Amino acid sequence: MVSKPHGGKLVNRVVTGRRREYLLEEAKELHKISVGESLAADASNIAHGVYSPLEGFMVYDDFYHVLYDMRLANDIPWTIPIVLDVSRGEIAGLKEGDDVALTFRNNILAIMEVEDIYKWDKKEYCKKVFKTTDTRHPGVVKTFHRKELLIGGNIYLLSDVPEPFERYRLWPIETRILFEAKKWRTTAGFQTRNVPHRGHEYVQKAALTFVDGLFINPLVGWKKPGDYKDEVIVKAYEALIENYYPRNSIVFSVLRMEMRYAGPREAILHAIVRKNFGCTHFIVGSMKHGIYSRSSQI
Amino acid sequence: MSEEKVAIYISKELYEKAKKYVEESEGEFKSVDDLVEFVLKEVLSEEVKEEVFTKEEEEKIKERLRALGYI
Numbered sequence: 001m002v003s004k005p006h007g008g009k010l011v012n013r014v015v016t017g018r019r020r021e022y023l024l025e026e027a028k029e030l031h032k033i034s035v036g037e038s039l040a041a042d043a044s045n046i047a048h049g050v051y052s053p054l055e056g057f058m059v060y061d062d063f064y065h066v067l068y069d070m071r072l073a074n075d076i077p078w079t080i081p082i083v084l085d086v087s088r089g090e091i092a093g094l095k096e097g098d099d100v101a102l103t104f105r106n107n108i109l110a111i112m113e114v115e116d117i118y119k120w121d122k123k124e125y126c127k128k129v130f131k132t133t134d135t136r137h138p139g140v141v142k143t144f145h146r147k148e149l150l151i152g153g154n155i156y157l158l159s160d161v162p163e164p165f166e167r168y169r170l171w172p173i174e175t176r177i178l179f180e181a182k183k184w185r186t187t188a189g190f191q192t193r194n195v196p197h198r199g200h201e202y203v204q205k206a207a208l209t210f211v212d213g214l215f216i217n218p219l220v221g222w223k224k225p226g227d228y229k230d231e232v233i234v235k236a237y238e239a240l241i242e243n244y245y246p247r248n249s250i251v252f253s254v255l256r257m258e259m260r261y262a263g264p265r266e267a268i269l270h271a272i273v274r275k276n277f278g279c280t281h282f283i284v285g286s287m288k289h290g291i292y293s294r295s296s297q298i
Numbered sequence: 299m300s301e302e303k304v305a306i307y308i309s310k311e312l313y314e315k316a317k318k319y320v321e322e323s324e325g326e327f328k329s330v331d332d333l334v335e336f337v338l339k340e341v342l343s344e345e346v347k348e349e350v351f352t353k354e355e356e357e358k359i360k361e362r363l364r365a366l367g368y369i
Contacts, residue, residue, distance in 0.1 A: 019337075022319075170368075181363070181369055251368065
């Protein structure tokens with residue numbers, strides 16, 4: 001048994017076949033916005049249902065409700081806005097109702113139906129999401145460097161983002177089929193951004209005493225300076241699973257998604273994401289996504 | 299599906315683009331009508347598509363999972 005997707009339906013906004021070809025052709029004529037690696041990963045995650053029930057980058061109503069109520073405008077719980085920031089120059093001439101092509105490394109990534117263009121108060125965002133505006137916090141710094149406007153609307157994904165760990169990339173529809181094939185009735189999701197240590201091994205093995213399977217799903221992508229490199233995390237888990245774990249009870253897969261370092265809000269977002277992958281349980285580590293300064297936790 | 303037909307109106311510019319697409323489709327589409335029917339069917343079937351995948355799609359996913367050593 002796998003859990004129901006968040007919001008009840010697994011989103012699929014990946015366009016394939018002839019319709020993809022048609023839209024790729026159409027995209028050539030559209031206004032273009034170039035996005036970086038983290039936003040491209042967010043677009044992929046939306047389209048593949050990782051962020052179900054989101055079908056695009058958030059419009060103002062959802063953004064506002066998530067920021068203040070930790071719910072989408074339709075009342076479904078959600079804790080961190082998934083937004084696309086743009087500069088005024090990038091959207092010159094673009095208006096709500098238009099379609100825009102999102103590009104990544106000069107390739108067409110997706111088409112977005114622009115539903116909303118709006119301003120955001122970054123300081124207020126940081127206060128709500130990170131509970132601090134201290135610029136030693138990596139999420140705060142990153143937010144202050146983002147562009148001045150947000151643009152929201154549904155997307156159609158036309159190309160997947162290249163993944164260096166392709167062998168370990170699974171989408172929710174795949175893990176859901178996989179957990180069913182393994183006949184797991186219960187699956188615990190384990191989120192991490194670090195290499196495993198003895199504490200991790202303990203909680204993972206403890207989880208296996210009451211669930212059928214464990215889904216180890218480290219984040220790869222942007223992290224703060226000083227965090228472990230993705231390659232090291234993957235290699236460490238390969239060794240651990242190969243030598244110390246009951247292999248039939250483990251599924252290891254990476255998720256390209258940037259760390260926000262947003263404490264409890266991020267823990268809930270990560271739990272929602274693993275629910276979409278089909279997990280029935282989620283392990284929250286100690287000091288979940290905490291950030292340390294030299295002397296104290298921010 | 300019923301074979302009864304109705305007329306719809308689209309802009310001349312869009313029609314010309316569709317006509318060019320049909321000509322370049324190497325016989326895949328016989329006419330603009332054919333293309334319009336195909337596109338509409340695709341769009342409308344997507345609107346009602348639920349999470350449930352067909353057996354074929356599921357088998358394709360399982361093939362990838364097997365190839366990667368997950369199953």
